[in-house]
Amino acid sequence: MINIDSRTHVRGESIYVNDIPLREDTLFGVVFASPLAHGKVKSIDFSEALQIDGVEGIISVKDIKGENQIGGIIQDEELFADKTVDYIGMPIALVCAKTERIAKKAVSRIKIDIEELHPIVTAREAYAAKKFIVPSRTFKIGDTESEWKSCAHIIEGQAEMGGQEHVYLETQGAYAYLTEDDGIKIHSSTQATKYVQRAAAKVLGMPMHKIEVDVNRIGGGFGGKEDQGTPWACMAALAAQTLRKPVKLVLSRAEDIKMTGKRHPYSFDFKLGLSKDLKIVCYEVQCFQNAGACADVSPAVMERTLFHGTASYFVPNARITVHSCKTNIPPNTAFRGFGAPQGMFVLEAALMKAAVTLGVDMMEIQKKNLLSEGDRFPYDQEAKNCNARKCWDTAWKTFGVEKLKKEVADFNQKNDLFKKGVSLYPLCFGISFTKTSLNQGRSLVHIYSDGTVSITTGVVEMGQGVNTKILQAAAQTLSISTRRFTIHSTNTSRIANPSPTAASSGADLNGKATIMACQALLARLKGVACQELKAQDPGDIEIKDEVIYHKGRKTELTWARLVFLTEEARVSLSEHAHYATPIIHFNKAMEKGHPFAYHVYGTAVTVVTVDCLRGTYNVDLVKIIHDFGSSMNLDIDIGQVEGALLQGIGLMTIEELLIDQTGKLVYDDLSSYKVPDIYFTPRTLEVKPLDSKPDPLALLGSKAVGEPPLMYGIGTYFAILKAMREFNPQLKLELWAPMTHQKCLMSLYDNYGDLLK
Ligand code: MTE
Ligand code: HPA
Ligand code: MOS
Numbered sequence: 001m002i003n004i005d006s007r008t009h010v011r012g013e014s015i016y017v018n019d020i021p022l023r024e025d026t027l028f029g030v031v032f033a034s035p036l037a038h039g040k041v042k043s044i045d046f047s048e049a050l051q052i053d054g055v056e057g058i059i060s061v062k063d064i065k066g067e068n069q070i071g072g073i074i075q076d077e078e079l080f081a082d083k084t085v086d087y088i089g090m091p092i093a094l095v096c097a098k099t100e101r102i103a104k105k106a107v108s109r110i111k112i113d114i115e116e117l118h119p120i121v122t123a124r125e126a127y128a129a130k131k132f133i134v135p136s137r138t139f140k141i142g143d144t145e146s147e148w149k150s151c152a153h154i155i156e157g158q159a160e161m162g163g164q165e166h167v168y169l170e171t172q173g174a175y176a177y178l179t180e181d182d183g184i185k186i187h188s189s190t191q192a193t194k195y196v197q198r199a200a201a202k203v204l205g206m207p208m209h210k211i212e213v214d215v216n217r218i219g220g221g222f223g224g225k226e227d228q229g230t231p232w233a234c235m236a237a238l239a240a241q242t243l244r245k246p247v248k249l250v251l252s253r254a255e256d257i258k259m260t261g262k263r264h265p266y267s268f269d270f271k272l273g274l275s276k277d278l279k280i281v282c283y284e285v286q287c288f289q290n291a292g293a294c295a296d297v298s299p300a301v302m303e304r305t306l307f308h309g310t311a312s313y314f315v316p317n318a319r320i321t322v323h324s325c326k327t328n329i330p331p332n333t334a335f336r337g338f339g340a341p342q343g344m345f346v347l348e349a350a351l352m353k354a355a356v357t358l359g360v361d362m363m364e365i366q367k368k369n370l371l372s373e374g375d376r377f378p379y380d381q382e383a384k385n386c387n388a389r390k391c392w393d394t395a396w397k398t399f400g401v402e403k404l405k406k407e408v409a410d411f412n413q414k415n416d417l418f419k420k421g422v423s424l425y426p427l428c429f430g431i432s433f434t435k436t437s438l439n440q441g442r443s444l445v446h447i448y449s450d451g452t453v454s455i456t457t458g459v460v461e462m463g464q465g466v467n468t469k470i471l472q473a474a475a476q477t478l479s480i481s482t483r484r485f486t487i488h489s490t491n492t493s494r495i496a497n498p499s500p501t502a503a504s505s506g507a508d509l510n511g512k513a514t515i516m517a518c519q520a521l522l523a524r525l526k527g528v529a530c531q532e533l534k535a536q537d538p539g540d541i542e543i544k545d546e547v548i549y550h551k552g553r554k555t556e557l558t559w560a561r562l563v564f565l566t567e568e569a570r571v572s573l574s575e576h577a578h579y580a581t582p583i584i585h586f587n588k589a590m591e592k593g594h595p596f597a598y599h600v601y602g603t604a605v606t607v608v609t610v611d612c613l614r615g616t617y618n619v620d621l622v623k624i625i626h627d628f629g630s631s632m633n634l635d636i637d638i639g640q641v642e643g644a645l646l647q648g649i650g651l652m653t654i655e656e657l658l659i660d661q662t663g664k665l666v667y668d669d670l671s672s673y674k675v676p677d678i679y680f681t682p683r684t685l686e687v688k689p690l691d692s693k694p695d696p697l698a699l700l701g702s703k704a705v706g707e708p709p710l711m712y713g714i715g716t717y718f719a720i721l722k723a724m725r726e727f728n729p730q731l732k733l734e735l736w737a738p739m740t741h742q743k744c745l746m747s748l749y750d751n752y753g754d755l756l757k
Contacts, residue, residue, distance in 0.1 A: 648713020
């Protein structure tokens with residue numbers, strides 16, 4: 001089954017917010033944003049901007065009829081800055097004009113007087129100043145306190161992990177216009193129609209039913225539009241309400257990078273205790289999350305860090321704490337992995353430090369501590385159908401790791417300025433929203449009288465191929481041709497209250513709901529077939545490839561005819577179904593439960609070459625054994641693994657979010673903020689499915705794949721570090737990600753003096 005979007009994508013005919021034909025009198029909005037990271041607003045002067053020909057209005061706090069509040073988890077986020085500004089890029093007003101160019105010019109004429117206050121930029125500064133988004137949380141298992149005594153080796157240290165810019169191809173944007181009787185329709189580039197509808201209702205002072213939010217598809221979200229599609233949609237809607245004209249607001253790349261939040265940078269203090277035979281006995285970590293100026297989804301991200309604090313390893317005694325620290329940078333947000341990469345990186349960093357300190361092979365420590373069947377995570381869930389060791393062993397054998405290691409050692413022996421490193425990275429990622437209540441999906445299926453089918457679900461297509469998977473599930477359930485289907489836009493009038501498309505669970509939740517709807521329709525169709533064929537029991541009826549069978553025998557009745565007869569019989573050909581993941585639960589007071597439907601496993605083998613003269617590196621090879629369960633579409637799924645891997649490699653290597661002391665992003669465009677391109681792609685890239693069981697809670701047994709493979713990128717970091725140590729064994733082990741070329745070069749020659757003697 002090819003991706004159903006490929007046809008319009010290839011022709012350039014897919015419709016994003018910027019492709020929607022404009023209504024008459026459409027105005028264009030450009031945001032006026034704070035130039036300072038922290039301060040009190042003394043005065044704003046719009047007069048000069050308002051005089052420019054073509055400017056039709058400047059929308060700000062004064063125009064809000066409802067509340068100036070768009071916070072989701074916590075009500076702490078203003079749509080427009082009012083009395084204070086809390087980060088550079090914080091929206092203050094929206095200029096609406098006949099063209100975007102005029103609006104931009106007007107923005108440059110706005111005068112603002114701000115009394116500057118001291119900005120807090122890093123998580124550790126905020127921690128010292130006791131500035132938190134929510135109270136800190138700790139996950140515990142066993143008893144670290146008493147068990148440190150039984151450790152043969154104790155390794156302590158600090159680590160850092162930088163943030164990451166989403167770089168979705170389609171920037172943030174929305175188009176809003178009035179409908180009859182003061183209703184509003186919003187086309188939004190969002191992963192969460194519900195959040196946009198809810199926030200717009202609040203800001204506009206309108207009931208939710210008056211607001212229709214529609215998403216045809218989005219040009220990538222990667223988490224960046226789970227919460228942060230909302231402000232732009234609210235601004236466009238507010239401007240449309242105020243000026244009574246359609247308003248379009250699409251951020252330029254520069255505005256998007258400056259104004260929106262990113263992956264959370266984290267700082268860590270860790271302490272790891274190993275037994276004589278290298279088993280992990282104790283692990284403690286303090287994680288300082290840089291949340292930015294308001295909550296956004298940071299409390300949920302914090303939670304996923306806690307859940308993934310022991311990564312793919314069994315740790316009998318652990319204490320994992322996360323502090324969500326409030327700073328004066330844009331509110332950081334969801335990003336593929338959602339806090340898990342940070343929690344997993346710091347443990348890997350601790351293992352690397354242990355290996356270096358003890359002079360043993362890191363792979364030996366990793367392997368000894370992999371999760372086994374029945375092991376408990378700190379949150380009490382058992383590892384069931386645990387494939388951690390199976391993935392590791394399969395990767396080891398299939399990709400000839402023993403031989404690879406030898407080749408790398410030979411290469412390093414023969415070369416002085418080029419050094420290679422090889423790493424393995426074991427993956428374990430929990431599937432389900434960590435907040436149990438979000439784990440619900442919806443689907444509305446209509447069968448038309450000509451036998452064709454329309455499906456609307458709560459899921460947003462953002463390039464991950466979820467609509468193709470939904471269609472496959474429906475076609476398989478009804479046993480009719482895939483050509484009979486159309487998947488329609490995600491729309492709040494057809495699907496109410498959908499969870500965001502996130503947590504990799506969009507296909508599972510909404511695909512399962514689609515199957516339920518199709519099964520209900522099938523039961524009704526079989527009832528009508530029973531009457532038509534004068535059969536006794538609908539259980540004897542089967543539809544196979546558009547033909548109706550009775551007791552296994554082919555009949556004259558076809559799908560199209562049966563649909564026609566069903567309508568004639570006044571039996572409904574429409575169904576709305578709702579799916580809620582069974583089994584899962586979590587008790588936040590105890591921090592224990594069974595939050596995940598299942599876990600996804602895998603192992604990545606990575607080889608890199610570092611040019612030790614220049615500090616540059618190439619990723620030579622990444623080979624992955626990945627646990628797809630039983631993949632329902634291997635092309636799409638392998639595409640997801642490859643894309644996520646590259647995004648993960650970027651996170652760990654060249655993508656650097658540098659913020660200076662004034663709270664300004666230093667690399668704020670795509671010529672200085674580097675994302676992996678085709679030349680940076682591993683020279684050899686191979687993804688092989690693990691021989692795994694279909695999971696009953698996954699759509700058609702096909703495990704969620706959107707986020708987990710991002711974490712394979714962690715392996716690249718450690719392969720580079722190993723290669724660097726081959727060049728300079730005295731290298732100070734600074735566990736700071738990303739390892740940019742610049743940092744690589746600087747640390748290669750750190751403590752190098754001794755080697756030159
Ligand atoms: N793939 C593409 N092409 N574009 C995206 O924006 N987002 C990722 C992943 N894969 C994304 C993507 C993220 S962050 C998530 S949570 C999942 O897709 C969401 O979709 P799913 O639940 O259908 O897997
Ligand atoms: N993952 C991703 N997005 C989310 C989650 C989660 O667990 N919870 C809320 N939004
Ligand atoms: Mo994905 S970070 O859960 O949108």
